[in-house]
Amino acid sequence: MNVRRLIPSAALAAAVALGATALTACSGAAGAADGKLHVTASFYPLQFLAEQIGKEHVEVTTLTKPGVEPHDLEITPKQTAQLSESDLAFYLKGLQPAVDKAVAQSGVKNTVDAAALTRLEVHGAEGHEGHDHAAEGEAEEHGHDHGHEAGGDPHVWLDPTKYAEIAKGLGATLQKADPAHAAEYEKNTGELVAKLTALDTEFKDGLKNTASRTFITTHSAFGYLAERYGLDQEGISGVDPEAEPSPARMKDLQAVAKKDNVTTVFFETLASDKTATSLARDTGLTTDVLDPLEGITDRSQGADYFEVMRSNLKNLQKALGAK
Missing domain, CATH: 3.40.50.1980 (Nitrogenase molybdenum iron protein domain)
Structure with missing residues (x-):
């Protein structure tokens, strides 16, 4: 998480x-x-x-x-x-x-x-x-200090x-x-x-019941989304999508993918997919797009915020095995 x-x-x-x-x-x-x-x-x-x-x-x-x-x-x-x-x-x-x-x-x-x-x-x-999402949600309601x-x-x-x-x-x-x-x-x-x-x-309804709660992404932009819907974000890099991950981090992610039944490594449209493709190849996973919506181009999976967010939801449901 x-x-x-x-x-x-x-x-x-x-x-x-x-x-x-x-x-x-x-x-x-x-x-x-x-x-x-x-x-x-x-x-x-x-x-x-x-x-x-x-x-x-x-x-x-x-x-x-x-x-x-x-x-x-x-x-x-x-x-x-x-x-x-x-x-x-x-x-x-x-x-x-x-x-x-x-x-x-x-x-x-x-x-x-x-x-x-x-x-x-x-x-x-x-x-x-072993993180308790329910407890975190309760704490959020009672005014955790941000x-x-x-x-x-x-x-x-x-x-x-x-x-x-x-x-x-x-x-x-x-x-x-x-x-x-x-x-x-x-x-x-x-x-x-x-x-x-x-x-x-x-998003709440679509991600309520999934086979896995963990997703791997090149750009650690989805912390709020993950927290809101009880998911675990595992970022290849930090908030900088172009940062090169360490070999140790890549090894850790391979272990996470195996342990948490991860099927997909996500990349984004405005940055290179090289690290996502490399990790997917090494772990036998597929790749897909999870768009941080920092810009809209002709490669975006939608024409505006709402369309791209719904594409993100669809891609997450597929990757996480939504039921």
């Missing part, structure tokens, strides 16, 4: 305060010549939220173009200038260091850090034997519930920024959250 370190309560309090700041910082930002709120999103999951909630009242651009691995993004002077001219910069602090730096340098007045709108945790690439700190796993959008929390935060921000269309932003947010709630139910 996922090694999780809980964030101290002081950090959580800071995160709540930062979230409150994010929700009020851009009040009155609307008023561009075209009447739209100009939003610069750092990468696809945030772009998708801004487009779904803002619809015709916002103009959304993204710093990470399709096909670019977000972790490796380099910001051009033109993009920094674009940020400075935006009504709102929407980013996820800690995911893309170049974006964090550009936001600070751009002088953009109104920023929303998506990480401040939910609670970050620290997940490890490796699992734990927060926003450097080193927290930023891949929150792969948990539909946490993604919905970010959607609510952005919706509130847009309502304050553009009061004339507040009712529409509220309506759009509600519709999007309802869809994410339905998606969460699909």
